[in-house]
Amino acid sequence: QVQLxxxxxxxxQTGDSLRLSCQFIGPTFSSATxxxxxxxxxxxxxxxxxxxxxxxxxxxxxxxxxxxTVSKDNAKNTIYLQMNSLKPEDTxxxxxAAEDTMILLVAPRDYTYWGQGTQVTVSS
Numbered sequence: 088q089v090q091l092x093x094x095x096x097x098x099x100q101t102g103d104s105l106r107l108s109c110q111f112i113g114p115t116f117s118s119a120t121x122x123x124x125x126x127x128x129x130x131x132x133x134x135x136x137x138x139x140x141x142x143x144x145x146x147x148x149x150x151x152x153x154x155x156t157v158s159k160d161n162a163k164n165t166i167y168l169q170m171n172s173l174k175p176e177d178t179x180x181x182x183x184a185a186e187d188t189m190i191l192l193v194a195p196r197d198y199t200y201w202g203q204g205t206q207v208t209v210s211s
Contacts, residue, residue, distance in 0.1 A: 089113035089200040091183050096205030099173055103209070107168040109183030109202060120188050121166040123157060124195055125179035125207075132182070134193040138166060146191040151177075173209045180204040 095107040109121060122137040136147045136157040145157050156169040166183060184198035192198060 089185060091185055091200055091202035093181065093183050093202040093205040096181060096207045098208040098210065101174060101209060101211050103173050104169070104171045105173065105207060107170065107181055107183075107205060107207075109166040109168075111164040111166065111185060120186050120191055121157075121159070122184045122186075122192060122198055123166075123168045124182045124184060125177075126182070126204075127179040130179075132195045134195070135181070136168060137191040137193065139189055139191060140166075141189065144191060146193065148193075170207070173207075175209050175211050178207060178209050180206050 090112040092110045097105060099105055119140040120137055123135040124132050125135050126132040134148050135151055136155055138145045138157045138159055140159055140161060154172045158167045182204045183202045185200040186192055186198045
């Protein structure tokens with residue numbers, strides 16, 4: 088059984104930084120893509136970034152490109168989302184998700200495993 092455990096959320100001000108962590112617990116996939124998503128109140132869950140644990144390739148949504156960086160530490164089975172220059176519109180619950188694929192998936196429906204989410208609040 089795969090478990091994903093997010094941590095690192097919090098309340099910050101505009102321009103501040105946060106680093107989210109996603110610990111991957113369970114069977115090791117032969118190929119695994121980890122995605123970060125976020126969901127603001129009253130809105131649909133949206134793609135933020137993804138990384139493949141094997142080749143390290145990444146993908147970002149346009150609104151975070153240049154501000155957010157997704158990285159991996161395979162020895163710790165942990166994926167990070169470094170968020171810089173945070174804006175109030177980044178406020179949301181952030182989720183990590185995993186799928187056994189080499190494809191950097193962007194649709195929430197394509198991911199099988201999900202973490203419980205961590206709240207990020209950015210005040211102006």
